[in-house]
Amino acid sequence: MERMQEVVGRARAAFNSGRCRSLEFRMQQLKALERMVWEKEEEILAAIKADLHKSGHNAYSHEILGVLGELALAMDKLPSWAAPQPVKKNLLTMRDEAYVCLEPLGVVLIIGAWNYPFVLTMQPLIGAIAAGNAVVVKPSEISENTAQLVADLLPQYLDRELYPVVTGGVPETTELLTQRFDHILYTGNSTVGKIVMAAAAKHLTPVTLELGGKSPCYIDKDCDLAVACRRITWGKFMNCGQTCIAPDYIICDPSIQSKVVENIKATLQEFYGEDVKSSPDYERIVNKRHFKRILGLLEGQKVAHGGEADEASCFIAPTILTDVSPESKVMEEEIFGPVLPILTMKSVDEAIEFINRREKPLALYVFSNNKKLIKRVISETSSGGVTGNDVIMHALLSTLPFGGVGNSGMGAYHGKHSFETFSHRRACLIKDLKMEGTNNFRYPPISQKKVDWAKLLLLKRFNKGRVGLVILALLGIVAAVVIKMVYC
Amino acid sequence: MKGLSPQILGKKKKKMQGRDMSCCCAAAHAELTRGVLCPQPFFECEFSEILLCKNELHETLNNLSHWMKDEHVDKSLVTRLDLAFIRKDPYGVVLIIGPWNCPIHLLLVPLIGAIAAGNCVIIKPSEITKNSERLMAEGLPSYLDKDCSAVVAAGVEETTRLLENKFDYIFFTGSSAVGRIVMTAAAKQLTPVTLELGGKNPCYVSDSCDVQNVARRVAWGRFFNAGQICIAPNYVLCSAEMQEKLLPALHKAITEFYGPNPQESPDFGRIVGDRQFQRLQTLLRSGRVAIGGQTDEKDRYIAPTVLADVLPSDPAMQEEIFGPILPIVVVANMDEAIDFINSRERPLVVYAFSSDDKVVNQVLERTSSGGFCGNDTLMHVTLTSLPFGGIGNSGLGMHHGKFTFDTFTHHRGCLHRGMGREALHALRYPPYSQQKLGIVRVASEVKRKDACTLL
Numbered sequence: 001m002e003r004m005q006e007v008v009g010r011a012r013a014a015f016n017s018g019r020c021r022s023l024e025f026r027m028q029q030l031k032a033l034e035r036m037v038w039e040k041e042e043e044i045l046a047a048i049k050a051d052l053h054k055s056g057h058n059a060y061s062h063e064i065l066g067v068l069g070e071l072a073l074a075m076d077k078l079p080s081w082a083a084p085q086p087v088k089k090n091l092l093t094m095r096d097e098a099y100v101c102l103e104p105l106g107v108v109l110i111i112g113a114w115n116y117p118f119v120l121t122m123q124p125l126i127g128a129i130a131a132g133n134a135v136v137v138k139p140s141e142i143s144e145n146t147a148q149l150v151a152d153l154l155p156q157y158l159d160r161e162l163y164p165v166v167t168g169g170v171p172e173t174t175e176l177l178t179q180r181f182d183h184i185l186y187t188g189n190s191t192v193g194k195i196v197m198a199a200a201a202k203h204l205t206p207v208t209l210e211l212g213g214k215s216p217c218y219i220d221k222d223c224d225l226a227v228a229c230r231r232i233t234w235g236k237f238m239n240c241g242q243t244c245i246a247p248d249y250i251i252c253d254p255s256i257q258s259k260v261v262e263n264i265k266a267t268l269q270e271f272y273g274e275d276v277k278s279s280p281d282y283e284r285i286v287n288k289r290h291f292k293r294i295l296g297l298l299e300g301q302k303v304a305h306g307g308e309a310d311e312a313s314c315f316i317a318p319t320i321l322t323d324v325s326p327e328s329k330v331m332e333e334e335i336f337g338p339v340l341p342i343l344t345m346k347s348v349d350e351a352i353e354f355i356n357r358r359e360k361p362l363a364l365y366v367f368s369n370n371k372k373l374i375k376r377v378i379s380e381t382s383s384g385g386v387t388g389n390d391v392i393m394h395a396l397l398s399t400l401p402f403g404g405v406g407n408s409g410m411g412a413y414h415g416k417h418s419f420e421t422f423s424h425r426r427a428c429l430i431k432d433l434k435m436e437g438t439n440n441f442r443y444p445p446i447s448q449k450k451v452d453w454a455k456l457l458l459l460k461r462f463n464k465g466r467v468g469l470v471i472l473a474l475l476g477i478v479a480a481v482v483i484k485m486v487y488c
Numbered sequence: 489m490k491g492l493s494p495q496i497l498g499k500k501k502k503k504m505q506g507r508d509m510s511c512c513c514a515a516a517h518a519e520l521t522r523g524v525l526c527p528q529p530f531f532e533c534e535f536s537e538i539l540l541c542k543n544e545l546h547e548t549l550n551n552l553s554h555w556m557k558d559e560h561v562d563k564s565l566v567t568r569l570d571l572a573f574i575r576k577d578p579y580g581v582v583l584i585i586g587p588w589n590c591p592i593h594l595l596l597v598p599l600i601g602a603i604a605a606g607n608c609v610i611i612k613p614s615e616i617t618k619n620s621e622r623l624m625a626e627g628l629p630s631y632l633d634k635d636c637s638a639v640v641a642a643g644v645e646e647t648t649r650l651l652e653n654k655f656d657y658i659f660f661t662g663s664s665a666v667g668r669i670v671m672t673a674a675a676k677q678l679t680p681v682t683l684e685l686g687g688k689n690p691c692y693v694s695d696s697c698d699v700q701n702v703a704r705r706v707a708w709g710r711f712f713n714a715g716q717i718c719i720a721p722n723y724v725l726c727s728a729e730m731q732e733k734l735l736p737a738l739h740k741a742i743t744e745f746y747g748p749n750p751q752e753s754p755d756f757g758r759i760v761g762d763r764q765f766q767r768l769q770t771l772l773r774s775g776r777v778a779i780g781g782q783t784d785e786k787d788r789y790i791a792p793t794v795l796a797d798v799l800p801s802d803p804a805m806q807e808e809i810f811g812p813i814l815p816i817v818v819v820a821n822m823d824e825a826i827d828f829i830n831s832r833e834r835p836l837v838v839y840a841f842s843s844d845d846k847v848v849n850q851v852l853e854r855t856s857s858g859g860f861c862g863n864d865t866l867m868h869v870t871l872t873s874l875p876f877g878g879i880g881n882s883g884l885g886m887h888h889g890k891f892t893f894d895t896f897t898h899h900r901g902c903l904h905r906g907m908g909r910e911a912l913h914a915l916r917y918p919p920y921s922q923q924k925l926g927i928v929r930v931a932s933e934v935k936r937k938d939a940c941t942l943l
Contacts, residue, residue, distance in 0.1 A: 058920065093870075198675040201672040206884040272918060280919075281920055394903035396566075397563065432863060439708075443708055451534055
């Protein structure tokens with residue numbers, strides 16, 4: 001398709017013109033983006049509601065708040081993030097300038113996801129603009145209302161050539177991926193993640209893949225179950241379970257399983273009332289395909305609560321499954337829906353072993369009053385990120401890098417990490433053309449003397465710190481003696 | 489992963505370095521020469537293979553306990569009373585594929601970082617440098633934990649099969665063509681990669697400079713290891729007048745370094761293999777041979793050669809040279825030089841020589857490359873505090889010093905909260921109301937600290 005080549009070509013020409021490199025320009029674009037979010041808040045909330053049946057309140061706090069926060073942070077910190085970073089020098093480079101320059105990569109591609117269609121496109125975009133790149137934005141076609149809105153709004157507020165929006169489905173994305181980019185950030189599932197990385201490999205394009213997995217949630221016997229279950233319920237059923245870092249399944253001791261179920265049921269009542277379907281705060285499954293997929297996971301399972309569904313409105317009630325077998329279908333893939341399986345295990349050792357036998361998840365959750373136990377679970381497992389005694393929250397702190405490991409992804413972003421992801425750290429050493437004498441040790445013809453000089457000038461001493469401290473201590477003693485002699 | 493602690497492994501490696509230093513040098517010596525007739529430059533081996541490795545080792549051992557610590561981060565209002573930190577987790581099983589040009593250094597430096605970060609490592613030295621490959625295969629297992637590390641001697645076919653396995657990280661040094669193959673294989677397993685590739689590193693020489701000093705530094709950088717390093721200045725861009733001044737200066741520098749017959753100098757290296765030798769011979773048909781040009785196939789010797797008046801379409805300008813041949817391309821001025829550099833793939837390093845700081849800065853600001861060195865060659869890689877890596881076709885990712893440790897570490901965001909203060913969370917739970925939303929908006933507003941001085 002000619003169109004993709006044109007769009008990317010125009011973005012590259014615009015980048016090469018150099019206009020998006022100045023800090024003033026980047027700030028201007030970020031400010032315009034902020035204005036867009038303020039001025040078009042109603043339209044954005046309406047689009048998200050149309051795509052996910054999400055109430056205005058939810059859409060505001062899940063999506064708009066995050067975008068505004070990221071914008072404010074980027075605009076505040078940009079001068080310090082973008083400043084050259086001087087580095088420690090050695091004896092030979094003492095008189096030289098040595099620093100790391102943070103430079104834009106060039107033309108970046110951002111492929112958004114459908115579950116948080118606004119923030120998952122905007123948040124990476126903010127980082128990419130802040131880092132001085134041109135950005136091609138490809139929102140998910142599944143959340144079609146938000147995709148169309150983004151395609152309509154961005155050109156009204158941002159530079160049209162530097163930040164084009166491309167809409168479309170699989171064929172358009174495939175075509176887009178044949179073009180050459182300088183970085184690709186993709187949010188979605190592992191299967192497509194592999195396709196994106198394979199396409200990137202043809203051009204040696206670095207990638208950040210924000211994928212998913214089954215995020216385990218371990219509940220220890222020693223914990224405040226009411227609080228734990230309320231927090232888990234909040235994180236699991238927000239956006240109808242369609243959150244990449246939702247607690248996917250629970251592991252707990254068999255003796256507390258029924259209490260866990262009772263607590264979650266009570267919390268569900270608190271949150272959504274008697275009739276969940278009529279609560280304005282409960283979302284819907286994004287489309288029929290996912291609806292059918294999630295219902296299929298319930299086959300043969302012990303439903304302790306929920307299970308009701310209505311295909312016409314893609315409604316699935318908050319559902320709890322108990323005594324789930326690790327081999328069952330619901331434990332094979334990321335659920336991405338309002339179904340919460342509980343697996344029982346007699347010890348934390350068993351739980352850790354179970355978690356480690358599976359693919360590394362995007363998030364890991366552990367609830368316990370015992371700090372040592374939490375530390376142990378964290379240090380003996382691997383995951384993208386962790387929240388102890390809560391869920392989701394580590395992703396809302398922008399000073400923490402947000403990303404996966406293994407099958408759950410590679411690379412990270414949020415806050416300063418976005419800026420660094422979309423920048424190239426260029427090492428710069430500026431020497432003098434004079435002082436040629438200091439270079440003689442390295443020029444042939446070589447002698448043992450020259451080799452000795454090289455060692456002296458270049459070799460770091462092991463445990464320099466300790467030697468320095470000893471010398472300092474000795475100097476201190478000498479100073480004390482001298483002072484005493486002078487004043488006595 | 490539950491092997492020896494990184495510190496013990498690191499110290500063992502240091503021991504190996506010390507004891508086998510002569511062994512390492514001998515292996516590298518034997519590699520880049522044929523037989524006993526012309527020994528490989530001892531200094532170059534000592535400098536790059538040993539000294540720089542020792543630096544990395546010392547830097548790592550000095551700082552490892554600090555690098556490994558959880559990194560505490562600034563918190564928001566909501567998380568003020570929690571523990572928020574970045575944990576440095578190892579990836580798991582890491583694969584390091586080394587190249588043939590600096591066969592010890594380019595394998596050991598990433599290995600140091602991989603071990604320091606707590607990973608288990610599979611090491612695949614280049615099959616082209618057989619002596620170094622054997623040294624690695626025999627030497628490393630006698631110093632490192634046999635469960636946590638393994639050396640695989642493999643040619644192209646076996647490496648292809650090796651890449652079908654699942655690794656948690658792959659670190660590759662070599663050509664862009666093979667880099668693509670490695671990344672494509674990694675994509676199948678969603679394995680993150682660092683690719684240290686190459687390219688044609690331009691070297692701009694402005695009209696205002698101390699010609700003899702420039703010539704010495706450029707000649708040193710170009711003919712080090714007989715031109716077989718990824719950061720060598722690949723070609724010179726200068727005006728016609730500067731070319732006329734540079735040629736005699738380069739000739740003087742080459743004679744100073746290697747004497748009137750470089751083939752007899754113990755400080756000048758040889759081409760690693762017949763295939764590379766033949767490839768380089770064809771590149772000599774570019775421009776005109778102003779200095780050198782002599783070759784000796786039996787010895788795999790190519791004289792330090794400077795080609796003048798080379799055209800962009802000549803063979804020497806089509807690929808990374810990786811040999812002791814320095815083409816000079818004439819340009820009218822700095823702007824033309826910058827346009828020339830920007831019209832090509834982004835290189836691993838850009839060099840610029842000028843006694844005018846502004847010129848050096850202009851070249852720096854208006855080009856893009858892995859790294860940059862003003863008024864010298866090669867030296868930016870001797871600072872472990874500078875990241876070393878490419879961009880675009882010259883690579884992705886970086887290493888050296890702490891950057892190697894970070895490369896092989898998964899930075900895991902952790903938030904450890906308390907179970908109390910549940911009332912404070914009431915705002916986030918449904919059912920929602922306009923009032924709740926109002927409080928959330930006010931409490932979450934990130935105030936701009938200062939008025940932006942840029943706008």
